[in-house]
Amino acid sequence: MDGSEPSKAALRWAVEQARVDGGAVDAVLAWESPTSWYGLTPPSDEEMRTYASRAQEVLDQAVEDALGPGPGRPVPLRSTAVQGHAAAVLIEAAAGAKMLIVGNRGRGEFREALLGSVSMHCAQHAPCPVVIMR
Numbered sequence: 403m404d405g406s407e408p409s410k411a412a413l414r415w416a417v418e419q420a421r422v423d424g425g426a427v428d429a430v431l432a433w434e435s436p437t438s439w440y441g442l443t444p445p446s447d448e449e450m451r452t453y454a455s456r457a458q459e460v461l462d463q464a465v466e467d468a469l470g471p472g473p474g475r476p477v478p479l480r481s482t483a484v485q486g487h488a489a490a491v492l493i494e495a496a497a498g499a500k501m502l503i504v505g506n507r508g509r510g511e512f513r514e515a516l517l518g519s520v521s522m523h524c525a526q527h528a529p530c531p532v533v534i535m536r
Contacts, residue, residue, distance in 0.1 A: 403431040404488065405460040408505025412535040413468045416503045417477055425500060426478035429465055432491035433457040433483060457483040489523035496528045503533045 403409045416427045435445055435453055445453070461481050469475045484491045496502040504521045525532045 403429050403461055403464055405464065406505055408507055408535055410464055410467060412503045412505045413464055415535055417468050420477040428495060429461060429479060429481040430491060430495045431457050431461040431483045432486050432488040434487060454483060488520045492524050493527050496530050499530050501531045501533060502528045503535065506534050506536045
């Protein structure tokens with residue numbers, strides 16, 4: 403989950419799939435500090451808290467959009483914003499999962515500045531089946 407439309411579609415599909423088969427959803431947003439992107443001096447602790455808070459806000463909004471507001475959600479869902487490269491975070495989160503659902507490209511608020519494709523990396527390295535949403 404990165405706030406992009408494909409990742410939002412992946413979350414909605416995951417929720418519907420969990421509703422059908424009685425499963426649960428772990429919504430994961432991976433974020434990196436700007437030093438990871440540009441090689442600048444490390445951000446302050448306060449800046450890191452701001453990045454983490456913004457990542458959680460993006461994730462919370464996506465979850466609300468997928469499930470609707472408030473209690474009485476249709477499926478059990480746990481949301482976690484994790485600092486790290488998206489592909490590595492998702493592969494680790496997929497350990498023990500029934501499947502991993504990802505968007506086909508990350509063009510949301512948390513862009514990657516690394517070569518390659520997160521969805522392709524997940525398809526090649528995940529320990530479970532991978533669904534890639536467009």
